[in-house]
Amino acid sequence: MGEAAWAPVLERLVRERRPALVRYAALLTGGDLRDADDLVQGALVRTFGRGRPLREVAAAEAYVRQAVLRVFLDGCRRRRHWHGLRHLVGVPEAVPTATAAAEDGIDVRAALAVLRPRLRACVVLRYYDDLTVPEIAERLGLAPGTVKRYLSDAVAELEVLLGPLPDAHTEVVAVQEEER
Amino acid sequence: MRDLRSRLHDVVDVGETPPRGATATDDVLVEVLTARVRRRRGARAAAAGALGVATVAAVAWAGLAVGRGTAPAPPATQPAETAPTPTEAAADDRTIYVPDSLLACGEPVPPDLPVHPDLGLVVEAAASVPSGERVPWTLRWWSEADEPPDVLALDIQVAVVQDGVVVGSTQGLVTYDRGEPLPTSEAEALELSDATEAARCGLFRPLPAGEYSTLVVVTLVTADRETVRAAAPPRALTVTEARPRVLACGDLAPMDAPVDAAAPLTLDATTADTLDGDALTLTARVTSASVVDLAWQRRDAEVVLTRSGLVVATGRADLLPTEVAAGATAAGPEATVRLEPCDGQGLEPGRHEVWLHATFDPPGREPLEVLAGRWPVDVE
Numbered sequence A: 001m002g003e004a005a006w007a008p009v010l011e012r013l014v015r016e017r018r019p020a021l022v023r024y025a026a027l028l029t030g031g032d033l034r035d036a037d038d039l040v041q042g043a044l045v046r047t048f049g050r051g052r053p054l055r056e057v058a059a060a061e062a063y064v065r066q067a068v069l070r071v072f073l074d075g076c077r078r079r080r081h082w083h084g085l086r087h088l089v090g091v092p093e094a095v096p097t098a099t100a101a102a103e104d105g106i107d108v109r110a111a112l113a114v115l116r117p118r119l120r121a122c123v124v125l126r127y128y129d130d131l132t133v134p135e136i137a138e139r140l141g142l143a144p145g146t147v148k149r150y151l152s153d154a155v156a157e158l159e160v161l162l163g164p165l166p167d168a169h170t171e172v173v174a175v176q177e178e179e180r
Numbered sequence B: 001m002r003d004l005r006s007r008l009h010d011v012v013d014v015g016e017t018p019p020r021g022a023t024a025t026d027d028v029l030v031e032v033l034t035a036r037v038r039r040r041r042g043a044r045a046a047a048a049g050a051l052g053v054a055t056v057a058a059v060a061w062a063g064l065a066v067g068r069g070t071a072p073a074p075p076a077t078q079p080a081e082t083a084p085t086p087t088e089a090a091a092d093d094r095t096i097y098v099p100d101s102l103l104a105c106g107e108p109v110p111p112d113l114p115v116h117p118d119l120g121l122v123v124e125a126a127a128s129v130p131s132g133e134r135v136p137w138t139l140r141w142w143s144e145a146d147e148p149p150d151v152l153a154l155d156i157q158v159a160v161v162q163d164g165v166v167v168g169s170t171q172g173l174v175t176y177d178r179g180e181p182l183p184t185s186e187a188e189a190l191e192l193s194d195a196t197e198a199a200r201c202g203l204f205r206p207l208p209a210g211e212y213s214t215l216v217v218v219t220l221v222t223a224d225r226e227t228v229r230a231a232a233p234p235r236a237l238t239v240t241e242a243r244p245r246v247l248a249c250g251d252l253a254p255m256d257a258p259v260d261a262a263a264p265l266t267l268d269a270t271t272a273d274t275l276d277g278d279a280l281t282l283t284a285r286v287t288s289a290s291v292v293d294l295a296w297q298r299r300d301a302e303v304v305l306t307r308s309g310l311v312v313a314t315g316r317a318d319l320l321p322t323e324v325a326a327g328a329t330a331a332g333p334e335a336t337v338r339l340e341p342c343d344g345q346g347l348e349p350g351r352h353e354v355w356l357h358a359t360f361d362p363p364g365r366e367p368l369e370v371l372a373g374r375w376p377v378d379v380e
Helices: A003-029 A033-049 A057-079 A098-104 A108-113 A117-127 A133-140 A144-162 A166-179 B004-013 B026-051 B053-060 B086-092
Strands: B065-068 B095-098 B119-125 B128-130 B134-143 B150-162 B165-181 B190-197 B210-222 B227-231 B235-240 B265-271 B279-288 B301-307 B310-317 B329-331 B335-338 B350-360 B368-379
Touching: A003 A033, A003 A057, A003 A108, A003 A117, A003 B004, A003 B026, A033 A057, A033 B026, A057 A117, A057 A133, A108 A117, A108 A144, A108 B004, A117 A133, A117 A144, A117 B004, A133 A144, A144 A166, A144 B004, A166 B004, B119 B210, B119 B227, B119 B235, B134 B150, B134 B210, B150 B190, B165 B190, B265 B350, B265 B368, B279 B301, B279 B350, B301 B368, B310 B335
Parallel strands: B065 B095, B128 B235
Antiparallel strands: B119 B134, B134 B190, B150 B165, B150 B210, B210 B227, B210 B235, B265 B279, B279 B329, B279 B335, B301 B310, B301 B350, B350 B368
């Protein structure tokens, strides 16, 4: 497949779908749209650089979303070192309370930002991409039990910040009961 | 009260328009991305072209084995009429051969360490560690070549050297399921952070205080089975006297762990009910008031066993989580710690208590000591 085939697909993705892709990536970056933009550009290069026969914009977008996740997790692994350390005894970052959330209409992205990266990824894959627990486990290279625990922990943390989340809470309780 | 799904879809499907980056317009962005993709595709095509039919099957590898020593001739170099079928080739090709280590414990460092003009390599390592503790380091690597190769494996050897002789060494291997393109600039460099035991070769005894250096040698195995080896410039390392233990053998343990309401971090753990010989399984948890990246700041946690209020055994393990979100609790991996009895013999049967002590090093600030306990454990 020559450049003539993939280049127009890349161009259409950039022109038509980039805003949505960046907003999707911002769920993972914790709301930072510039980081999300970098993430999307990296994912586009990774997806189209693989040599896949990408002819349909919709299919290509699905690949790019998967690549966004991989680039994000790779970046988290890379950042796990002493560059850019946040001070251990620094001023605690503001943690919004449920009351504040209700009053201020806190962005769900701000709440996602307090989650650890893998928990955040699990939440996005489950509640935005609608993947099942086994699918998430496969995508992230985790055990299904770990994914369930991550989702349970994440929902508990999000409910502290956002107030009750009926759909997520019900699912988590159902999974816990299944395991009993 | 709104559900999480609809909130996430609202944010993504009808959210704000993202800001334009430095690329300013879609036209420029398309041009930049197209050039990056073309370059990446070109590099991959060049690598695949050099490998021939047999190695094309290798793109579908699910797993890799690793061997050391001399590699057999790569399949692509065999004459066409005797070339193995793709299936056979794939089976044969599952082993990656990494050349023997350049640095051997107890041996002098070779006088001419390899350098490679196309391999960017930067090592950052601790300049000073107390005896008995690990040397944290971060390795960053990238390609300076116009057409960077895909990489199948990366062999990393980290050695502690004194007077030109290797006195401690660890080695690790990073493998990829399939060829992974090297980044082409330092800004996009791949990174790996870890810590190396500052311990005598093969003995696992702490290195005595003194002047050493940390030396890192990297061997890349590319998709076409070439090996590229390079050493980073050595980093000076001072091993200082061992840090005194908060709870040492024979010490009297506190009745309960001190509670400091102002401490930004607290420790907790779940321990096994019984000791398996001298091995204790436990999972540590850290709760923090602010977002903390613990990867560099933490040291190995000390695990202390007391009986009737006296310390009777001690151990050390890397069991803390690597990152804690603000106001959250993060758990480390389940770890098994070997406890060394203070009397050098064995532990008496009966009820004991487990304590966990960790020291954190916030940059530019005094170390923070955190003690937690006392969790019951039975010795049978």
